[in-house]
Amino acid sequence: MNYFRKELGEKIYRYRKSINMSTTELAHLSRTAQSTISKIENGNSSPTIETLIKICEALGVTLHDVLPESVFPDPKQRNPYNAQLLNVLNQMSECEIELVQSFMTTNILPVLKNITPLTKALHELNAEERELLRNFINSITNITVQDKPNKREG
Known part of the structure; x- marks a missing residue:
């Protein structure tokens, strides 16, 4: 078994297992035979590019995600x-x-759209302003239970 097929199969297996998908379900979603999925995951078969694309689509990953690291250029780049x-x-x-x-x-885009203006504003602060903000946040988050006013006391 060559290294490329072994690593490709292991990556597909890990992605499939991470979402609790069976080989039967992956085969159905990728319009492939279950035995083909099994052979690919075990490193005993090299899928066609079409089959690999279908598998990636079914898993919700890209070709880049499943291809062995040796396929890509120097990691320093x-x-x-x-x-x-x-x-x-x-x-x-x-x-x-x-x-x-x-x-x-989860669709977090609406949340991110609300956070974006805040992050931009924080990024525009100078070092002194950031330190003042950090100290302020620390001061209000370090209040102990005994420091908090009791609702019954008034």
Whole structure:
């Protein structure tokens, strides 16, 4: 079994398992035979590009996501934030990763549209203003229970 087929199959398997999809369901959604999916995942078969595209569409991923790393140019030429993000993900528990996946599959665009003006405004602050804001936020978030006024006291 060659390295390319093995890594391709492993990636498809991991994406399929991450969304709790069976090989039968993936076969149905990609209009492929279940035995073909099994052979691909086990590294015993190289799919045609058409089949691979259908599998990626069914999994909700791109070709870039499933192709082996050796297919891509030198990682130093890639976006430096990718490696940082991968490091963060590698340090997360399975439960935390599942939570991130659920956020990614939820339509958060309306929330992001509301946050965007705030992030732009924060970005425009100078260093002194950022420090003042940070201190203010810390001061209001560090209030202990005993510091909070009791509703019964008035």
